[in-house]
Amino acid sequence: MSDFAELHYDGNVYKIPVVEGSEKEKALDISNLRASSGLITIDPGFKNTGSTTSAITFLDGEEGILRYRGYPIEQLAEKSTFLEVSYLIIYGALPTTEQLSTWKSEITYHTLIHEDFKRILEGFPSNSHPMGVLSSLVTSLTAFYPESLDPNRSADQVRISIIRLLAKMPTLAAWSFKNEIGHPTVYPNNNLDYTSNFLRMMFSTPAEEYEIDPVVTDALDKLLILHAEHEQNCSTSTVRIVGSSHASLYSSVSAGINALWGPLHGGANQAVIEMLEAIKADGGPGAVDKYLAKAKDKDDPFRLMGFGHRVYKNFDPRARIIKKAADNVLEKLGVNDPVLEIAKKLEEAALNDPYFVERKLYPNVDFYSGIIYRALGIPTNMFTVMFAMGRLPGWIAQWMEMRTNNEPIGRPRQVYTGETVRDYVDISKR
Numbered sequence: 001m002s003d004f005a006e007l008h009y010d011g012n013v014y015k016i017p018v019v020e021g022s023e024k025e026k027a028l029d030i031s032n033l034r035a036s037s038g039l040i041t042i043d044p045g046f047k048n049t050g051s052t053t054s055a056i057t058f059l060d061g062e063e064g065i066l067r068y069r070g071y072p073i074e075q076l077a078e079k080s081t082f083l084e085v086s087y088l089i090i091y092g093a094l095p096t097t098e099q100l101s102t103w104k105s106e107i108t109y110h111t112l113i114h115e116d117f118k119r120i121l122e123g124f125p126s127n128s129h130p131m132g133v134l135s136s137l138v139t140s141l142t143a144f145y146p147e148s149l150d151p152n153r154s155a156d157q158v159r160i161s162i163i164r165l166l167a168k169m170p171t172l173a174a175w176s177f178k179n180e181i182g183h184p185t186v187y188p189n190n191n192l193d194y195t196s197n198f199l200r201m202m203f204s205t206p207a208e209e210y211e212i213d214p215v216v217t218d219a220l221d222k223l224l225i226l227h228a229e230h231e232q233n234c235s236t237s238t239v240r241i242v243g244s245s246h247a248s249l250y251s252s253v254s255a256g257i258n259a260l261w262g263p264l265h266g267g268a269n270q271a272v273i274e275m276l277e278a279i280k281a282d283g284g285p286g287a288v289d290k291y292l293a294k295a296k297d298k299d300d301p302f303r304l305m306g307f308g309h310r311v312y313k314n315f316d317p318r319a320r321i322i323k324k325a326a327d328n329v330l331e332k333l334g335v336n337d338p339v340l341e342i343a344k345k346l347e348e349a350a351l352n353d354p355y356f357v358e359r360k361l362y363p364n365v366d367f368y369s370g371i372i373y374r375a376l377g378i379p380t381n382m383f384t385v386m387f388a389m390g391r392l393p394g395w396i397a398q399w400m401e402m403r404t405n406n407e408p409i410g411r412p413r414q415v416y417t418g419e420t421v422r423d424y425v426d427i428s429k430r
């Protein structure tokens with residue numbers, strides 16, 4: 001088989017090389033297309049466009065496969081921990097015992113944040129959405145570590161930025177929440193593991209110590225693993241494109257947090273619970289058909305939140321694991337959440353409805369995650385912050401890969417459809 005495709009246009013033939021990935025995925029390499037033919041491609045939403053080659057995540061949306069650095073997500077969720085998976089995603093291999101121990105202790109050592117962060121927090125109105133606060137705090141790290149801004153940063157400088165970001169993110173996230181509810185912030189306790197430490201900073205108060213519950217910690221750690229990386233999605237592409245201008249890791253990740261916030265992306269987990277609550281208030285499981293009809297009505301902007309995915313067209317493997325975990329966690333914690341019943345009814349009805357079947361719309365990672373977060377005591381507007389904490393190693397790895405490969409600045413072209421040239425008209429004559 002030839003390793004190029006031919007484009008016949010305007011009497012000319014252009015040979016376009018075909019590149020093949022390690023899982024035999026094929027793509028047309030059009031990087032010389034404009035130079036040779038004067039043509040560009042148009043692809044709104046990048047539905048057919050690969051922005052890069054990448055060795056981090058393999059995803060097959062038709063088969064429902066997701067692997068980080070070759071390891072199936074199902075195995076990692078069952079056997080690994082979030083910090084081990086973070087190392088794997090960032091450095092490409094599972095750590096040895098010694099590497100893992102150094103990694104954990106370095107991250108644990110850097111959990112504390114500068115006291116001046118308290119003054120930054122004071123500047124936000126209490127009840128600010130924690131996602132907005134978190135993205136501001138992450139970008140503020142550039143002020144405390146200005147050496148991170150150096151575009152010629154050394155490998156050591158990058159490493160310490162990565163450690164600091166992973167270490168401080170739970171502190172920044174928990175403090176964003178404390179700001180919202182008007183409670184005093186809680187300092188990290190480095191005797192605790194990553195996830196327990198975060199939960200303690202969220203839920204302990206000067207009046208009451210938080211009791212670590214391994215069921216809660218394990219469930220949250222698993223959720224972080226499931227969110228850790230997802231190749232070139234909206235927020236990751238944002239991180240790469242911001243970083244391609246040689247912006248710092250902190251500012252690139254802060255941009256990713258903002259991209260994640262939207263309800264079509266990570267913000268869907270909050271939107272799902274709000275939708276399920278609305279259905280509950282509107283009659284409970286009996287109102288499911290009404291909401292399905294709304295989702296199908298093209299004159300109604302309502303969409304079934306937590307359903308559909310740009311790349312998964314069979315099932316989202318993360319959603320399968322999370323659905324099982326939801327049943328398990330709720331049972332272990334003795335929580336009876338009526339929205340779980342509504343969610344299951346909604347899923348069943350949608351999966352049997354031709355509208356959803358024809359369009360290959362399945363529950364995605366966000367459909368059941370909110371139900372678990374809620375059972376763990378995480379408030380609704382912190383759900384997307386949880387997603388951001390989980391996605392952090394993915395953003396870091398993608399930023400590093402892009403910089404290590406010295407990729408060019410991200411700068412798409414366009415086809416102009418506005419006015420052609422015209423002369424300026426004096427205001428008195430308009």
Ligand code: CMC
Binds near residue numbers: 266310364
């Ligand atoms: N409810 C009703 N109809 C839908 C939905 C939905 N959730 N999702 C897609 N459709 C319809 C859409 O109207 C379109 O129909 P038609 O062909 O008749 O015009 C068709 O399905 C294809 O949808 P699309 O919007 O062209 O697909 P996309 O790949 O551009 O969008 C999506 C993907 C995830 C933005 C979309 O499915 C959606 O809005 N879902 C709800 C929000 C959500 O759950 N987002 C979380 C995604 S998973 C977490 C993450 O990684 O971000």
